[in-house]
Amino acid sequence: MADDSLSLTFSALADPTRREILARLAQGEATVNELAEPFEMSLQAVSKHLKVLERAGLITRGRDAQWRPCRLETAPLEEIDRYRRRLEGRFARLDEELRRMGKNHE
Amino acid sequence: MSDLKVVVEPGRQDVVMTRTFDAPRELVWRAMTEPELVARWWGLDETTTVIDRLDFCPGGSWRFVEREDDGQEYAFHGVIHDVNGPESFTQTFEFEGMPGHVLLERHSLEEVDGRTLYTSLAVFQSVEDRDGMVASGMETGAGQSMDRLEELLRTLG
DSSP states (O other), X not given: XXXXXXXXXXXXXXXXXXXXXXXXXXXOOBOHHHHHTTSSSOHHHHHXXXXXXXXXXXXXXXXXXXXXXXXXXXXXXXXXXXXXXXXXXXXXXXXXXXXXXXXXXX | OOOOEEEOOTTOSEEEEEEEESSOHHHHHHHHHSHHHHTTTSSOTTEEEEEEEEOOSTTOEEEEEEEETTSOEEEEEEXXXXXXXXXXXXXXXXXXXXXXXXXXEEEEEEEEXXXXXXXXXXXXXXXXHHHHHHHSSOOOOOOXXXXXXXXXXXXXX
């Protein structure tokens, strides 16, 4: 099993519960209790998911505050997002080309 | 609005991509297979695509060069394995900057209500090759907005 950072990101994102946790954190910081609320699972189970996300660099947790609020870190996701945006650019140019070809066709 | 979907499942050796084009299949096929048309969209925003060769037939070879304004070049080449126009073609793909990391691609076009659904399946030789490809060779991205992040999470879901 590869342990490079992208593989860690991918395996962290593979789980639907973890994706929901990230979607929640995209709205702002939250404590473990707040993150656990929508799920029917123990705080321990949620903590396990948070550890996986933390290891993948997808979240960081406050050190000082008693509740150690979780915060989303977007850097690992940007790698995947950049790949997607590059493809978007390519296909947008193809759209343009197809419009041009369609006009000549008429 | 683009409906691009990119599926990069953890631990797998493939990338599956779908995208609808608002044009008849014959037109999309031509844009994807005729050299002078391919040159107009294949590269990046900031590069010029030079089609060194594209012999679009089974066994034919292709080589594209991406040229940046400062003269920096990136070349890609492969062999066309089969051509089933205007439905699909299969080819190999190799970035000359990373020789030996060859992938196999199948590109398919399906007509749906006068529009064309494009599906591409790329199979890499290892999970590491695939993850490396997704992570590398990307332009410097602007800072990511929360909107884009949410969209990204939806596409991954």
